[in-house]
Structures are given as C-alpha cells and as structure tokens.
Amino acid sequence: MSSELRLRVSEAADLTPAVRRFVLRDPDGGALPAYEPGAHVVVTVPAGHKRGYSLVEPGGARPREYVVCVRRDDAGRGGSASMHRDVTMGTELVVSAPANGFPLEPSPRYLFIAGGIGITPIRAMVRRLRAGGRTGVRLLYLTRSAAETPFLNEFGGPEDTVHHSDGHGPLDLWPHLAVPDDDVRVYCCGPAPLMRAVRTLTAHWRASRIHMEEFTAAGTGMSLPFTAVWAPDGRRVPVPAHLSLLAALRRAGVRVDSSCEAGVCGTCRLTVLDGEVDHRDAVSTEKERLGSMVACVSRAGSPEIVVGPYENEEPV
Template identity: 45%
Template sequence: MTVARRRTPAEGVVELTLTAPDGEALPAWQPGAHVDLLLDDGLTRQYSLCGDPAQPGEWTVAVLLERDGRGGSSFVHDTLTEGTTLQVRGPRNHFALEEAPRYQFIAGGIGITPILAMVRAARASGADWQLLYGGRSRASMAYLEELEGDERVTIWPQDEHGLLDLDAVLGTPREDTLVYCCGPGPLLDAVESRCASWPEGALHLERFEATTVEAPDDALDTFEVECVQSGVTVTVTEDRSVFEVIQEAGVDVLGSCLEGICGTCEADVVEGTPDHRDAVLNSAERACGKTMMTCVSRSLSPRLVLDL
C-alpha cells in the first residue's frame, strides 16, 4: 500500500491514510478492526483502523511515538512519509462493536483510535452512547476537534482534572449497556475491576500490552499438538511455545506480536482443552475452547488437535 496522506492530529501522534497503489477497493472492515504494518527488519506492528468504513479505497491508522518501545512506532514516525510504500496485512477484528441499545465508551490516550470508529458508528445508528476520553494533556489527545462540543463526550486531560472518574460512569451496573475500553494497562485494569459487578459480557477491552496470566494448577509442562491439515504432530515442552514448535516443523502459521494481544496466530481447536494465556479472547470464548492463540496459550490435555 501507499501512504497517501500524513498528518499530526496531536503531539507525538502521526496519522497515516493508506491506499492501494492501483486505487482499487480495499477489504471491508468494521469498528474495532486492526491491521498489521510490515515494517523494516522483520518488524510487524498492529494498529487500529480509525477512519471511515464507508470509504472503501483507504485505511487510516494513528500511531503514538514511543521512543523507548521496540522500534515500530519510531520507524513509522521517522520513515513512513507520503508516497512511501509498505506491506499491510488484515484487517482482523477481536474487538467488534456488538449491537446494543446503549454504549459507554472509555478511551485513554492513543486508545481513542478504535473507540473513534465505534463512536462514529453509534452516532450513525442512533444508539444511546457516552464517551469518557482521557489523556496526559489536551495537546496529546488526538481527534479533539471532532469530539469536543458533543454533549455526550467528556474530555478529561489528566493535567487539568487528574485521573479519570471511572466511578461516575461505571459505579452503577446497567443491563442495557455495553462498555468498550481501550488504553494503557492501568486504565484497563481499573475499568475491569469496576465492571466486576456488571452483567456477564458487558465489558469489552482491547489491550496494547501483554498481561501476566498465572498458570493453572493442572497446567501441563509437556504435551502433544497435532496439526490435522499439515499432517504434523509435535511435542511442546515447557520452555517452548506451540507457535515456535509447529512453525519449526513446517506448519504454515502466521504470527506477529507473539505476546497474546494481536490475534494473528489464532488457531481453531478440533480436540483437546486449551490453557488460555492470551489477552484477546473473552471469558465466553475461553470457556468454549474452540480457538486459541498459539503464541502464548498451552494445553490442559495431553493431546491438542488444531485445524492447521
């Protein structure tokens, strides 16, 4: 794809509008979807689509510069100028906007990117919604020009008001409301804690950072994995991931973050019981056990059969 436009919607944030070189229509997407940007030296990074799904010829992402990160955002900021070409993979959506009569959106910093597309969709559908949007300062908060002035939006810069007042919007559980939140880990943890008394399935989170998942008591150190499409059976030991072992055995499997947050390595489970250690699946999807993230998740059964 080609970087057709580049602009700076906030301090430290670059927005890229990507188009196909031949101008053809791109795969359709819905709010919550993200794409992989294949960068230099094998770097692959995931960014939420924050444009308009009704514009089939372009995708828009916004990237926060993190100089102390792993290099992806620095590459985007320093290298991807207008006219640059790069490979893009996707879209995928593990943060889909489900239909509901009311939404409570909560965004922290660059977490506004998937939430912005959701707000636009809720606006268009006539649903009841509220947005609580926080950031370090107004200057660091992208897309304020679109959001300010809407009485349903509460802008909450930390240097003016302190931490987000989550109790004001989450203190009373509501049966008619879905909560969608994206932002830094501490914010997501705080929202998750306050939604513990909300109805099952009300909370939807998207994390940018991996979480620490404690191994269950019945976790297995070693187990077999059969990939039925590839005709490959391997043994996964304690010191290696399912993804590493099956890829080394020649199974065609995609991976990106390898931390259990992007969903690229998801595989369908034919038999066996996964030991879920990702930050992608919700509680219902984990309980169902029909899919797993091979980069971090393991097995609770001696044999796991995957549709790979």
Template identity: 60%
Template sequence: MRSLPEPLAPLRLRVASREPLTPAVVLLTLVDPGGGTLPGYAAGAHVTLTAPNGRRRSYSLTEAGSPAPDRYAVAVLREPGGRGGSASLHDDVRAGDLLEVSPPRNTFPLLPARRYVLIAGGIGITPLRAMAAELRARGDAEVELLHLTRSPELTPWLEELRADGAVVHHSRSGPGSGRLDLWPWLAVPDDDARVYCCGPAPLLEEVRALTAHWRPSRVHTEEFAGVSADVVGASPFTAVWEPTGARVEVPAGTSLLAALRRAGLGVEGDCEAGTCGTCRLRLLAGAAHHRDVVLSEAERATAVMPCVSRALGDELVVAPPPR
C-alpha cells in the same frame, strides 16, 4: 485432526498520507495502489502493519467500518520502550511508500445495544473513535464517549472529540486535573447498555472493578498495548510438538514461545504481546488460555498464539501452521 483455516494473504498498500496528530502520534492513511476498494471491516477491527525494519505491529482502524472502504487509517503511537516497530513507522515511512498490511480482523466487535459507554485511555481512543462514528451514523443508540489523556497536546483529535460532545479529561493539566471519577457513568447497571473500554491495564482494571455488578456480557475491554505472557498464570504445563512428539516443559513465568525456542524448535515470533500474529501455531489438543488480540473466537478452537497464551490444563498439543 481438526483443520486450521489459512490466514488471509497480506495486502500491499500505499501510504497515501502521513499526518502528525500529536508529537508522539502519526496518522497513516493506506490505499490500494491501483485505486481499488479494500476488504471491508466493522468498528473495532485492527490490521497488522509490517514496518520497514521488519517488525509487525497491530493497530485499530480509526474510522467507521465499511463493507468496501477505499482506505484504512491507523494512528501509530511512538513507543520509546518498545521493540522498534512504532519508531520505524514514524521515522522510516513517507507518503508514497508501500507497506505490507494484513486484512482487517475484529476481536473487539461492536455488539447490539440501546446505549453505549465508550471509555478510552490514551491511544486506546482509536477503536472507540471508529465505534462512536459508526454508532452515530446509524443513529439508533445513545453514545457516551469518555477520553482520558494526560494533557491537551497529547490528545489526538481533540477538537473533533469536543465538537462531538465527548468528555475529554486531562489528568495533568487544566481545571479538574487528576483522576476522573468514572462511577457516575457506571454506577447503575443496564442490560440495554454496553461498556467498551480500551487503554492501559490500570484503566481496564478500574473499569472491571467499577462494573463488577454489571452482567459480564455487557462489559468489553481491550488492552491496546497487548499483554505479557508472564502474568497469564503460575501453573506449569507440558507442550507436545506434534511433528516429532517432543515433550517440552513450560515452567511458570516462561512463555510457551520461549520454551519451544529453548527446545530448539524454530517458532517465529515478533511482538511477543499477542498482537502481530507471527507466532501462530495449530492447536491440536488441549484447552488453551487465549490472551491474544489476533484470533477470532472460531479460530481459537484450532489455533494458539504461544507468545502470550498458555494451557488451562496439563498439556497442549501444537504444530506449525500449514505451509
């Protein structure tokens, strides 16, 4: 039986500051209560915060990576249609409060290239801001940052981005409003370049279509809002619960997590979007279609997030995480 590495223990961090960036986005700066350094990270990494109401949400770190940072900074967008995690972080958190925070994980790593095209939509600017800062600090690559938003008042770090030479486009205000044509940046494929895009699903779909003539390995996307298990695929499969041998049928359109719960198996879960890591299970046999933003490539050989991931074949054998 393959072993699953233990998840790293959560940190208990103090909110050093709480700064509104827009009417809907607040910047939380988190530090070690004892003044020590924090686990290191590279641009593209995220942490998972447990809000005062108990909900867990994952947020990209907004600053350039460091091997021993003295703080983490995350930008939290209030999501009116969400499950209450972002609202609790907005309404219930004050400077001085302590929050449970996971150590950083990076499923959107910045890979080597001579040139980078960074395309952000809305709050998807957070990992790309960190990438741009890290790349500019290195000084060994060309960086083009595009930030697509609805209006200036809804754009975090607007003046900073403009000062750094980013292309900031507002679809609903100002001259040239409407949809920005991305083709001038993506028309010519370049094996010495990489495209990184983070934002809502329609933007990712557009970028994938416009880069269909690029090498797939040069285009990297991350849907900031997480994913839905309902769109993973239409094929049903069987889940085998290893502790008892119970066989659970997972119909098309039903998540593995929901099917296990309906079978009376008490699998924990929170975000149901592949971002918080709460529902993590051991993967003992079978090939999974992974769609989370929590597990690393190495971990995906022995773990699965049942809220969004399904089977590539007819069967998966799963078990609870080690206690």
C-alpha cells in the same frame, strides 16, 4: 483465509508530538476489503516487524482507504519507531486484510472509555453510531494532557468527557459504573492500568455487557503454569506463570518464528494436538482457534498441552 495487500501511504501527518496518522490506499485506486468499527490490520513495517493497528474510521462495505494512528514508543521493540522514522508519503507497505476481535454489538445505549491511543477503535465506533443519528452514546476519553490527545477537537459534545490527568489527577470512574444497566454496553480500550480498573469496577455488571481491548492482546487474564509437550520429539517443557509459551519453548531449544510478540500477527502460531487453550490473541479466526494457538500470548487452559509446528492447510 486472510490475504495480504500492498498499500501505498497517501497521507502521513502528526496529530500530537508522539502520534502520527497514516492513510493507506490501493496504488491502483481500487476499493479495499470491507471492515466494521473495532477492526484492525497487521502492518509489516519497514524494519520487518509486524504490528497490529486499529482502524480509526467507521469503515463499510467498500472503503477506499485504511487509516491508522501510531504512537511512537521509544522503549518498544522497534515497530512504532520504524513507522515514524521510515514511512513517508509514497511508501508501500504490506498490510493484512482487516480482522475484528472487538466488534460493535447492538445496544440501546453505550458507554465508551478510551485511554490515550486507545481512542483509535473507539473513535470508529462513536463516529459510526453518531453518524446514524444515535443518542445515548457517551464517551470518557482519558489522556495525560491536551497536547497528547489525538482528535481532541472532535469530542466536545454534551455526552463527551475529555479528562487530562496532568492538572487534575485520574478521573473517578465509579460514578459512571456504580449502577449496572443491561441497556448499556461498556467498551473500553487503553493501557493495562485502565483496563484493570474498569474490570474491577464492572465486576457487578453482567459480563456480556463489558467489552475490552488492550493495546496488545498480551497481558489479559490470569496466567497459571502448565506443561507443553513438543509433539515432534516428545520434549516436555514447563511453562511458568511469568513466561510465555513462546519464550519457554525457545529456552528449551525449540525454534519458533515470531514477529510482534503481542498476539496480533499470528507468526508464532502452533498446531494444538491435545489439551485446552486459553486464547488471548487478537488475530485468530474461529476456525483457527479450533486447532491452533498463538504462542506469544495464549496459554494452556489445562495442566498439559501438546503442540507442534503449524501448517496452514487451506483447501486448494
């Protein structure tokens, strides 16, 4: 069962005009729950929203701090704005224990592709591997401009390509992906257009060698219409391809709590009583996936699914 921690912000500093780095520590100075590269935490921001942020340091068994970087999105739903506006040194925040839906798997060689703030989990992986003396760790880091590039000074080695589109246009990824190689794992994190491009350009690779994580869990996979049956009263709710299960249920008058609406907090989790699930969230454990789904992003994997309120029945 994931636990919640109350952590204090010990450092807060801008890395770029839009990206701020936050260091979170236990107020009593204790060690924090372990994590590995690729992990994220869910932060309850002062405005009340829950948002998932990748941990940017390599982690380990007894970390003394969690470090996250938050890009301010003025067109978003308020979570990043609250982090930038309301959080300063000394602020205490409720933070989940780390979860990892984007783990670093063993491989002879790696190709990491990061777009913008997608560098955050990638940085943790690259630092872990290179600190251990690994070679064959290549990085393609794509941003709009040098001024908008967090950790720019860290990636100037012979295996790093840092590309700014403002004066050069988009980077041609095909030369890096044209020849599939079972000795290479490709890790990609970034905005949806980058993810789509990498998926297309690696269609001829073995699927097990490609690892993707978008900024949010939403927007992954093909969306097909289905019917949801609300178990408490048997109400049948059509869920069209363009609408989430959460939104469809609300339109039908079913009240479902939510917060992030991006698949990273689990607030809108529902019990699944019948039917198959296409899980698209980044927060569920394997046990949770057996009998529940996150309604804001996950969809039915069958034409019909029966769902109801979620009750966490952990053993006493």
